[in-house]
Amino acid sequence: MADMYQLSSASLDALFAAISASGRRILAPTDRDGRSELNPVTSPSQVAKDYVQTALSAKDTVFPKVERLLSYTLAPGQVDLADAEPQAVPTVVFGIRPCEAGGFQALDAVFNWDTRDRFFNARMEQLTVIGMGCTRRDDACFCTSVGGGPGSAKGSDILLTPTAGGYLAEVLTPKGEAIRALAPEAFKPAAGADRSMLVEVPARFDQPALTAKLPALFDSPLWAEQSLRCVGCGACAFVCPTCVCFDIQEEADAKSGRRLRAWDSCGYHMFTLHASGHNPRETQGQRWRQRVYHKFSYYPERYGMLGCVGCGKCTRACPVDMNLQEHLLEASQA
Amino acid sequence: MELREKAKQLLESGDVKAVLGFEPGTHGARRPAFARSAARAERLVHDGEQNLASYVTRKEVKRMGRVAVAAKAPVLRALLQLMAERQIKEQDVLPLAVDAAGQVKELATAQEMEEHLALEAQAIPPADRELMDRLNGMTRQERWAFWQKELSRCIKCYACRNSCPMCYCDHCTMDCNRPQWVPVPSHALGNLEYHMVRAMHLAGRCVECGDCGRACPVGIPIHLLTFNAEESVHAQFGQKAGASSKLDYALSTFRPDDKETFIR
Amino acid sequence: MTEPFEPKITAFVCNWCTYAGADLTGTSRIKYQSNVRVLRLPCTGRIDFMLLAKAFARGADGIIISGCHPNDCHYTSGNYHARRRWMIYRNLMDFMGIDTQRITFSWVSAAEGAKWAELVNEVTTSIRAMGPYAEYKELAAAGVE
Numbered sequence: 001m002a003d004m005y006q007l008s009s010a011s012l013d014a015l016f017a018a019i020s021a022s023g024r025r026i027l028a029p030t031d032r033d034g035r036s037e038l039n040p041v042t043s044p045s046q047v048a049k050d051y052v053q054t055a056l057s058a059k060d061t062v063f064p065k066v067e068r069l070l071s072y073t074l075a076p077g078q079v080d081l082a083d084a085e086p087q088a089v090p091t092v093v094f095g096i097r098p099c100e101a102g103g104f105q106a107l108d109a110v111f112n113w114d115t116r117d118r119f120f121n122a123r124m125e126q127l128t129v130i131g132m133g134c135t136r137r138d139d140a141c142f143c144t145s146v147g148g149g150p151g152s153a154k155g156s157d158i159l160l161t162p163t164a165g166g167y168l169a170e171v172l173t174p175k176g177e178a179i180r181a182l183a184p185e186a187f188k189p190a191a192g193a194d195r196s197m198l199v200e201v202p203a204r205f206d207q208p209a210l211t212a213k214l215p216a217l218f219d220s221p222l223w224a225e226q227s228l229r230c231v232g233c234g235a236c237a238f239v240c241p242t243c244v245c246f247d248i249q250e251e252a253d254a255k256s257g258r259r260l261r262a263w264d265s266c267g268y269h270m271f272t273l274h275a276s277g278h279n280p281r282e283t284q285g286q287r288w289r290q291r292v293y294h295k296f297s298y299y300p301e302r303y304g305m306l307g308c309v310g311c312g313k314c315t316r317a318c319p320v321d322m323n324l325q326e327h328l329l330e331a332s333q334a
Numbered sequence: 335m336e337l338r339e340k341a342k343q344l345l346e347s348g349d350v351k352a353v354l355g356f357e358p359g360t361h362g363a364r365r366p367a368f369a370r371s372a373a374r375a376e377r378l379v380h381d382g383e384q385n386l387a388s389y390v391t392r393k394e395v396k397r398m399g400r401v402a403v404a405a406k407a408p409v410l411r412a413l414l415q416l417m418a419e420r421q422i423k424e425q426d427v428l429p430l431a432v433d434a435a436g437q438v439k440e441l442a443t444a445q446e447m448e449e450h451l452a453l454e455a456q457a458i459p460p461a462d463r464e465l466m467d468r469l470n471g472m473t474r475q476e477r478w479a480f481w482q483k484e485l486s487r488c489i490k491c492y493a494c495r496n497s498c499p500m501c502y503c504d505h506c507t508m509d510c511n512r513p514q515w516v517p518v519p520s521h522a523l524g525n526l527e528y529h530m531v532r533a534m535h536l537a538g539r540c541v542e543c544g545d546c547g548r549a550c551p552v553g554i555p556i557h558l559l560t561f562n563a564e565e566s567v568h569a570q571f572g573q574k575a576g577a578s579s580k581l582d583y584a585l586s587t588f589r590p591d592d593k594e595t596f597i598r
Numbered sequence: 599m600t601e602p603f604e605p606k607i608t609a610f611v612c613n614w615c616t617y618a619g620a621d622l623t624g625t626s627r628i629k630y631q632s633n634v635r636v637l638r639l640p641c642t643g644r645i646d647f648m649l650l651a652k653a654f655a656r657g658a659d660g661i662i663i664s665g666c667h668p669n670d671c672h673y674t675s676g677n678y679h680a681r682r683r684w685m686i687y688r689n690l691m692d693f694m695g696i697d698t699q700r701i702t703f704s705w706v707s708a709a710e711g712a713k714w715a716e717l718v719n720e721v722t723t724s725i726r727a728m729g730p731y732a733e734y735k736e737l738a739a740a741g742v743e
Binding site: 032033035037055056065066138139140224228229231232233234235237238239247249251260262263265268270283284285315316317318319320321323326 | 359360361363365366367368384388389392393394487489490491492493495496497505509514517518519520521524545548549551552553
Binding site: 064066067068086087258260 | 741742743
């Protein structure tokens, strides 16, 4: 359904203005002390120019780091319970990388698996993704090894590919079309599909072969060895566009309370601790193995897709450089 | 003798079961590395920044047996503090100090470690000193605005806590939920309270390695909070973490004549 | 018609000295402003620094912490440990931008009924002038979608 247009850099001002005027907020990567992070912007001049990726992913737009599920007040003999309404603000996320855009489907697989998560869905419905193809990469990127690429359209409603003077704009979904319709003069017909500015991302390892091999590697000492330096924090899980584990916390006193959902990580040592005291994943090696298997073995088996988009955010965020593609390459050669 | 040679020698003689050092990692950075064979020792270098002492209290590492650790000053301080807090014994670890020429010196006893430390000038890095001074020069409201902005980005991943050699509690206060004393979710109050608690739990124990700040995936200068607590202890009580293998913890000791200016 | 602001002051006091001293204030019929809510603990040494932070989070505009004079602690050294803790925590709070002017630490003995009244009156008047601790209240509600 891709309709191709040319969007000049100069016409971004008009596009942003039209989006803001329609009542949508715009989130885009902005510069901060040499890092880039997703922040609300009103003008294209605020958008970071020269960056590979943001440290955190855009999953926060549909799966925030903390959100309210319900609240209640208590009085003698009475409980007043109120479901929280998801704070789904109409949002356009502009300029996230194709790898990240591809992560939304992995979130959707879990949030719409058996129960339809109304918080995720309410936010997803209000979200339009304008992805930005990559002209730069770094050593942590491995999108092409997991079915993605610097120009991949997966997950984007409009995909922008940088060209001289602007962007090739592919309108891919009805949501994308709704955005185009806000500023139709900005979208000129495209002369052709010029993707020459996209960077090359060499394939690092054979993922289908690895996925096929993983069941046999379950008891390998490899996982304990690889995770010796892992400190068991949640950095990788929290920056990951596809990681979806959450904790439910109740914060209450004698008069009122609220139930919150917050990000959780399978890397934490108490993640699988049972009330009996037994912990099926007692060692960091078991927890590291779980991370790899969940993304590369259980996700394909259960949802027919990978739980990893090869963005490399985990590798960059990790305090001790648990370089995922390096570990996967080693596993595929084991 | 250089680190690789020394590591091979120690592993081959069976003196230690593993040598903790560094190896080259992504984008040219250094990362912790465990050498348990002469072959792995080939890649060891000593010039990484992470505080390797955070590994010596882990079950998986303790099970290995005696380990050697490439030890810059903050690592030595951390190891001494861990000995003082009875988390490791002198004989469990063999610190390897590496001098400017790359030559390794074994520091087999706490005393040798203390003596070695006494020779090294220790100050927090100039960039951190500058930021601390700038913060201390701000008004209270400016500092509030600064920390609120920084802490709003915290995602409660605990990279800071888990990288810290002094955060070795099996059940951290954050893990205890009866009652949930400090909120887990990363809302504004939860972030403020967590970092406040961590800084206080480290006051008098922080060895000023800065690992917590380096570990933060979103770049919050969180190490400045523990630095503040540690400097406060040192300035007011003269005690310093990691100076000795004998415990001298400011918050479990006191002097009847401790001087303050604010109690009516 | 809006009501004038009346501050909420939370007081953490030790059972043996300040609580008894506050009791003496009452039995001596000394009047003092009633904005203070007194929380009794066995000793100032038991005061977890987080209690102060939580008082602010729950809506306190000002805090009083008070116990036995040094050398007079019912448990011998609890107040010495408390003093050390406060010396560090107060600096940390100030460094983080929390308004330490809203926190008053004092030694009030069981015989100092008048001192307690004077302390509470001064603190209440001063906090009333500072106004509500709005920043902290906003913080306590913020950051949840």
